[in-house]
Amino acid sequence: MADLLIPTDLLPLDGRFGCGPSKIRREQLDHLLGFGTGVLGTSHRQAPVKDLVGRVRAGLGELFRIPDGYEVVLGNGGSTAFWDAAAFSLIEKRAQNLVFGEFGGKFAKAAAAPWLEAPDVIKADTGSRSDFVVRDGIDVYAWPQNETSTGVMAPVTRVAGDAGALTVIDATSAAAGIDFDASQADVYYFAPQKNLASDGGLWIALFSPAAIERVERIAASGRYIPEFLSLKNAVDNSRLNQTLNTPALSTLLLMENQIDWINQSGGLEWASARTQASSSVLYDWAAGVDYATPFVADPTHRSQVVVTIDFNDAIDASAISKTLRANGIVDTEPYRKLGRNQLRIATFTAIDPEDVKKLVASIEHVVAHLGN
Numbered sequence: 438m439a440d441l442l443i444p445t446d447l448l449p450l451d452g453r454f455g456c457g458p459s460k461i462r463r464e465q466l467d468h469l470l471g472f473g474t475g476v477l478g479t480s481h482r483q484a485p486v487k488d489l490v491g492r493v494r495a496g497l498g499e500l501f502r503i504p505d506g507y508e509v510v511l512g513n514g515g516s517t518a519f520w521d522a523a524a525f526s527l528i529e530k531r532a533q534n535l536v537f538g539e540f541g542g543k544f545a546k547a548a549a550a551p552w553l554e555a556p557d558v559i560k561a562d563t564g565s566r567s568d569f570v571v572r573d574g575i576d577v578y579a580w581p582q583n584e585t586s587t588g589v590m591a592p593v594t595r596v597a598g599d600a601g602a603l604t605v606i607d608a609t610s611a612a613a614g615i616d617f618d619a620s621q622a623d624v625y626y627f628a629p630q631k632n633l634a635s636d637g638g639l640w641i642a643l644f645s646p647a648a649i650e651r652v653e654r655i656a657a658s659g660r661y662i663p664e665f666l667s668l669k670n671a672v673d674n675s676r677l678n679q680t681l682n683t684p685a686l687s688t689l690l691l692m693e694n695q696i697d698w699i700n701q702s703g704g705l706e707w708a709s710a711r712t713q714a715s716s717s718v719l720y721d722w723a724a725g726v727d728y729a730t731p732f733v734a735d736p737t738h739r740s741q742v743v744v745t746i747d748f749n750d751a752i753d754a755s756a757i758s759k760t761l762r763a764n765g766i767v768d769t770e771p772y773r774k775l776g777r778n779q780l781r782i783a784t785f786t787a788i789d790p791e792d793v794k795k796l797v798a799s800i801e802h803v804v805a806h807l808g809n
């Protein structure tokens with residue numbers, strides 16, 4: 438099967454449909470080679486790199502239309518490090534964690550730290566989602582805006598809980614691909630290797646004034662906090678356009694170009710319309726053929742940036758993804774722990790909606806020749 442050749446006119450121009458690291462546009466690499474030569478290999482404590490960090494912070498502020506008083510904070514270690522940082526630096530006593538897939542589950546695990554009360558975990562079956570429940574004693578309400586393991590999307594809406602309770606959103610695979618109102622979250626955190634089409638290694642977060650106040654209060658409380666996981670440290674360094682330790686400069690440069698591209702193309706609204714168009718191509722196609730169906734049953738839960746399509750038993754989805762891979766269309770396999778007869782396809786902002794149409798044509802070609 439894997440030696441089946443898909444006709445060239447059916448192939449997407451760019452075959453990267455993975456959920457992270459994900460497609461990087463050619464112009465971003467040109468930015469690395471051009472502008473980057475003055476920055477790569479130079480000190481992160483000097484003006485060229487600090488100015489780059491400053492431009493990235495300002496560009497993200499513009500992209501997300503952050504309200505007055507919100508700050509763009511960054512640090513090393515990706516979103517996974519942010520979960521541990523949040524356990525040390527953001528959760529005062531107890532978090533409520535919505536879990537409807539792997540990533541929400543990982544934050545819930547981090548929030549089960551011994552110095553905190555056990556988190557209030559509200560689970561939903563994979564392919565669906567859970568909703569928050571306002572409860573006394575919860576000081577952080579947390580959920581993913583986009584659960585990358587299943588392709589389920591959730592709204593960003595502030596929780597009116599106890600006075601001072603924070604709404605904390607994992608936007609790793611949503612940020613810069615799904616429109617939302619930044620004033621509805623206290624912490625909106627993400628990493629750059631998804632819709633921002635960069636490389637991994639950093640976490641970035643939009644902090645509300647209430648979130649900054651919380652971080653400062655916990656830092657002053659005498660709680661033991663490792664320096665690397667101190668959000669107070671990250672806030673202080675970010676205000677100086679630097680990070681505690683050395684950041685990946687290429688990651689910052691690739692991200693800068695992507696932010697500029699989106700801002701110049703029409704901003705978050707434009708990016709959101711583009712991912713909606715791309716994902717609709719796939720959902721409409723799956724609804725129209727008899728051998729495939731969207732995994733997420735409720736259309737209002739379906740992600741516009743990560744599309745999961747189940748195949749019926751007569752068709753082996755792994756044979757499709759293998760054949761696609763042999764033809765240069767990569768990373769359409771389902772999330773490894775989900776174990777379904779499925780394709781998972783990113784429709785991130787960098788991915789051209791025309792290429793998504795070509796992908797559908799390629800999948801149809803492979804299905805038509807399966808078993809021949």
Ligand SMILES: *Cc1c(COP(=O)(O)O)cnc(C)c1O
Pocket residue numbers: 457514515516517518540581583584585607608609610628637638639
């Ligand atoms: C990819 C992803 C993460 C993990 O990001 P890292 O930067 O690899 O730590 C966390 N949450 C979600 C929703 C993701 O999609």
